[in-house]
Amino acid sequence: MSSDTHELVIAGSGVAGLSAAVYAARADLDPLVLEGDEPGGQLTLTTDVENYLGFPEGVGGIELIQRGKEQAEQFGAEFQHDSIEAADLDGQPLELSLSTGETLRTRALIVATGASARWVGAEGEDELMGYGLSTCATCDGAFHRGDDVLVVGGGDSAMEEALFLAKFADSVTVVHRRDELRASEIMADRARDHKDIEFAWKTELVAIQGSQEDGVTGATLVSHPDGYPGEKYEAGEDVTVEEVDVSGVFYGIGHDPDTDFLQDTPIELDDDGYTQTTDADAWATTATAVNGVFTAGDVMDRDYQQAVTAAGTGSMAALDAEEWLEATTAASRDSARQISMEAGD
Ligand SMILES: Cc1cc2nc3c(=O)[nH]c(=O)nc-3n(C[C@H](O)[C@H](O)[C@H](O)COP(=O)(O)OP(=O)(O)OC[C@H]3O[C@@H](n4cnc5c(N)ncnc54)[C@H](O)[C@@H]3O)c2cc1C
Incomplete structure (x- = not known):
């Protein structure tokens, strides 16, 4: 000592x-x-x-x-x-x-x-954090005017991120692994009622594409009718895989x-x-x-x-x-x- x-x-x-x-x-x-x-x-x-x-x-x-x-x-x-x-x-x-x-x-x-x-664990997140991938819409939302962006999460944090991003982005898609939100009723209603916010239910993000030079250029989503598709994807089970063109990904999972x-x-x-x-x-x-x-x-x-x-x-x-x-x-x-x-x- x-x-x-x-x-x-x-x-x-x-x-x-x-x-x-x-x-x-x-x-x-x-x-x-x-x-x-x-x-x-x-x-x-x-x-x-x-x-x-x-x-x-x-x-x-x-x-x-x-x-x-x-x-x-x-x-x-x-x-x-x-x-x-x-x-x-x-x-x-x-x-x-x-x-x-x-x-x-x-x-x-x-x-x-x-x-x-909290990070999701998606492929590419280590390289792209701060380069189109963010955990803070208030901080980085204004960089995405006119972009299509994803928000990951289903609680109040994710709804806040989505509502804030909708001021700048062309479209905001909330990616959520279940088919119901954990967010408070009032925040969920606000997000659901917003014309520029869509929901990808029973869906999870598994990879983000892009580079530190070009930023985020796309993302890989998986979905399954029973929800929680990430676990099933990792276990090699049959899930629907979709590639989406987006320029921003925001984590809103707390x-x-x-x-x-x-x-x-x-x-x-x-x-x-x-x-x-x-x-x-x-x-x-x-x-x-x-x-x-x-x-x-x-x-x-x-x-x-x-x-x-x-x-x-x-x-x-x-x-x-x-x-x-x-x-x-x-x-x-x-x-x-x-x-x-x-x-x-
Ligand atoms: C990707 C990203 C972009 C952001 N962009 C913006 C922006 O544009 N504008 C803005 O205003 N905010 C932004 N933020 C938010 C901002 O970074 C935080 O609000 C701010 O950093 C908080 O500062 P802090 O000192 O409280 O904590 P932190 O920055 O989290 O620092 C915590 C410190 O504590 C140390 N520590 C942890 N545990 C221990 C321990 N046991 N013993 C000793 N030390 C410990 C860590 O090593 C670290 O040095 C961003 C955040 C992220 C993640």
Whole structure:
């Protein structure tokens, strides 16, 4: 175990973690950023970001992240390529067990570990993610004006993606493995009633065609009258195979917040694993139920999940952590003074 106790450790090097690092480093908190398995986070999966304030021509996702890291390092933030595997948050200092076997001690922690979008497992998705394949219609929908696109999923996320895409695309086809939607009635009705949204029932996506130069050019769908055709296709059973010409594919099958290491701690998580803050209105504070632990970005925000909102809550978490550190330092100084006075020193 390292003998030093850090003032502040930031878990995650996506936009939220970087924004927290810039604020905390400028406040002389010497933050240590644990980069996790995906240094730079989700934005490194995308090509152009057109909706981040200050870049009228757009900016590459990787460039935005590199600039953020440079900015944080310039003010003194340190980065370590490591992940938290387990955390003991029952007392002070907080103890973090890392994937390399090291244990870190810190007074304050910002959890900015993001929420990974679920992927379907279709052939071609590794190469084409960010090149016509996306998990975020709000982010990438505007690149598909006049296109034919697919949305995969049957829940509220998929309906939201489809309705948003219908503003730009010529046609939106929702690909769903069953013949009924999991989405809420109101969202399902809105999507069903939209003139540009169609449904491919009992159908699954098994492959995406295209290249990083040309983007998505087509997709392979399989269907079966009993539903769940993907399993049958993989088992070599008879299914209908269809090639479709599309220029965009959007996954709308939800996100998994990266909070496994918090499962056995007093941090409150909702049913899906998103971190909960102490205020019912999550935007009022980034403080969690554990003193000294704050949370920011997609891991605490299931609704917006945008780079700019992640940066916003990242800065909030750093300011909240700074205030908490100052208050606890002042309180322990006062208590030491009191003890010394009582002892007649
Ligand atoms: C393909 C794609 C395109 C997108 N395009 C846009 C766009 O154009 N505009 C926009 O506003 N948003 C876009 N988004 C959404 C945006 O990327 C996210 O909202 C944003 O990245 C969230 O930032 P974050 O820091 O909260 O989390 P993330 O970016 O998910 O970063 C999480 C970080 O936590 C680390 N981590 C995870 N577990 C641990 C652990 N146990 N210990 C330590 N570290 C850990 C990871 O390695 C990673 O560094 C896009 C997302 C995707 C997937």
